[in-house]
Amino acid sequence: MPEKKKTTMSVTEMRKLLGLGKTDSYWLVHKNCFETIMVNGKMRIVIDSFEKWYANQIKHVKVDGPPPGEELRAYSYSVRDIAQMLSIDESSVYYLIKRDQIPSFKVETWTRIRKKDFDKWYASQNKHRTPEDREKDAQMEAETLTMPEMARELYITRKDVYNILAKKENQDIFEIVVIADKKRITRESFERWYAGQSKYRKLSDRTPEELYEIRMAEKKKETPRLEVDPDKPSYNVRETAVLMDITPDEVRQLIRDGKLTAKKYGATYIVRRENIEWWLEQQKLLAES
Secondary structure, eight states: OOOOOOOEEEHHHHHHHHTOOHHHHHHHHHTTOSOEEEETTEEEEEHHHHHHHHTTOSSOOOSSSOOSOHHHHHHEEEHHHHHHHHTOOHHHHHHHHHHTTOOOEEETTEEEEEHHHHHHHHHTOSSSOOHHHHHHHHHHHTTEEEHHHHHHHHTOOHHHHHHHHHSGGGTTTOOEEEETTEEEEEHHHHHHHHHTOSSOOOGGGSOHHHHHHHHHHHHHTOOOOOOOOTTOSEEOHHHHHHHHTSOHHHHHHHHHTTSSOOEEETTEEEEEHHHHHHHHHHHHHHHHO
16 A cells, blocks of 8 residues: 655654754744644644745755745746846846836845736847847947047047037938937948048048157046946046046036035035936937937
8 A cells, every 4th residue: 555645744854854953943943934734732744834934935945955035036036136147246237126126025035026916027129138149249230330439530529520420411311220229320331421421531531640749649548447337336526427429527516516416424425326327317308309
């Protein structure tokens, strides 16, 4: 006769299974983490309910058995999972959850996001990219150029570029695409525009003498550029100036005028990344209007 499958276990067995102390094991029972029944006056844990709980939590690990959270990981991501997928820090993930109101839930003290909610958010934006999509973006970027790249290629200012794009006669010439949340111009449409005008010249079409004069002029105004991590949560004035492509004095003036939100610590201003992003977005909208 086949042996009957065991359907319950004692609290002591559960405690040994998880390597817990007596207090911790009864705390799990007290929190109703799994179903319990009374058998001959003694509390026993329903094994199926225990395994269901075990597969949907990540704090407690069996002394000898599979890792916890199998079901939880099948339908949701941790903040660390998302940070690794998008190549950003965990504080940035928390900021995105709050800013974009991405639905989330708690498991013990850890925040998690259902995969379907993450996929819905991911599809709604194109700034943050997975490694697979970044590879696709790279292929598209090779066939396009940004407004600053167009400015450098023609040796003109960004303002000049936006003026060119805004001209009525150019509206149907330039093809604009968005890659990783940045507007880019297709190389084909740029070349089509370039061939049909005579006012602007690429650096590659300049004479050696002209290029020499440009290099000398650039060398005179050259200053060491501060390297800034674009994924930090906040920045000082000098770092902010680099990210906003303006001078530190202009940053301070924007803060004094109330056009850029910052916190003051002693004599130092600190600007949150989201405030810099907001300012840059406003400048982009102004340039496009």
